[in-house]
Amino acid sequence: MAKKVTFTLSAEVAGDATSGLLLGEFNNWNYNDGISLKKQKDGSMTATATLESGKKYEYRYLLNDGRWVNDHSADHYVHISGLQVDNCVITVARDVKETKTLAKALTESAVTLVAEKVKAPAKKAAVVKKKTIASKTAAPKAISTKTKPADKKHGQI
Secondary structure, three states, X not given: OEEEEEEEEOHHHXXXXXXXXXXXXXXXXXXXXXXXXXEOOOOOEEEEEEXXXXXXXXXXXXXXXXXXXXXXOOOEEEEEOOOOEXXXXXXXXXOHHHHHHHHHHHHHHHHHHHHHHHHHHHHHHHHHHHHXXXXXXXXXXXXXXXXXXXXXXXXXX
16 A cells, blocks of 8 residues: 655755755666655755555665765664665555554465365365275185194194
């Protein structure tokens, strides 16, 4: 489910920059698809993006004074060793209704899987039972007509 998320860059970090772009995985880090930051009266900058809930996204801000800066209120950071920078990370939470719907769907799927697994061994057992019954009803082996030699120890003939 798509959700509107507002990003806020503090006035201290924005400094003297008058504009900037929000870039990240959600726009493939493409400058042309960057989301414009709007300068607020308090000196901070904001931008709103529509993101899929339940996902994590890396992002950074590119300001018009040429600086790449990070969001000090990011959920956490990921180090990008090839560029020697840390990207900000945001986790877009699911709302309560979406979480309940997802939980219900997962529960129903689990019940279906369990039911299918319970049925499968039962079918195998039926086949094994049929084979066992079939082998018990097969014709008996021929009985030998040879007589046993006498047991000399007990004097039997």
